[in-house]
Amino acid sequence: MLLPLLGIFVIVTAYIAIRQRHATNAEHEVWDQFRVREQDANWTRKQDISNLAYIKLPIDRLPLGKYDDETLASYETALRDLSTQPICNLNGISNTDLKLRYGAANLNTLSQCDTNYSTLVSLLANYAEKLYELSHVSEAKEVLEYAISLGTDVAKTYELLATIYEYEKTPEKIHVLYESAEKISSIRRDAILRRLETHMDHEPEASS
Numbered sequence: 001m002l003l004p005l006l007g008i009f010v011i012v013t014a015y016i017a018i019r020q021r022h023a024t025n026a027e028h029e030v031w032d033q034f035r036v037r038e039q040d041a042n043w044t045r046k047q048d049i050s051n052l053a054y055i056k057l058p059i060d061r062l063p064l065g066k067y068d069d070e071t072l073a074s075y076e077t078a079l080r081d082l083s084t085q086p087i088c089n090l091n092g093i094s095n096t097d098l099k100l101r102y103g104a105a106n107l108n109t110l111s112q113c114d115t116n117y118s119t120l121v122s123l124l125a126n127y128a129e130k131l132y133e134l135s136h137v138s139e140a141k142e143v144l145e146y147a148i149s150l151g152t153d154v155a156k157t158y159e160l161l162a163t164i165y166e167y168e169k170t171p172e173k174i175h176v177l178y179e180s181a182e183k184i185s186s187i188r189r190d191a192i193l194r195r196l197e198t199h200m201d202h203e204p205e206a207s208s
Helices: 002-042 070-082 095-102 104-133 137-149 155-167 171-182 189-201
Strands: none
Touching: 070 104, 095 104, 104 137, 104 155, 137 155, 155 171, 155 189, 171 189
């Protein structure tokens, strides 16, 4: 009985060793590929970035200064300040890919554009939430829908807008919202979709 068990142990041990060696080789291959791409990226010449899809914040379309509230005023000041900065949605694009496309010399500028985008969509979500808390539902919806048009990946934006659509009894808009969420390039995408699915599950059944 001892010999068969020993044989099985040897086979299992050899199998594990082979699998570990394959995994190590795969990791080395991935690292080597990344190192080559990063090296190429660092040598990519500076490209023209003037034609990127920069976001021009439509200050005149947002309900700025419409209501007297300290928190709203702080968000509005931040939005006005941000409107003078370059903003671009670069979600889902790594630094290596940015350098390969636009040159390493542009990386700091592009990183700032992307940081400004993240700041913008977060600000819009908070601004709309405060409008909603103050019962300014129409204005909150306007801000949220604008954020969606920018491809935001802030979950609160989608969930609050879905709540408003439920309140307005326009469940078909939640489906459109879901389709918008499917297009975002972000690790938050699946979580957002799951939240929207709970709102879609609450839809009333059509009367027969």
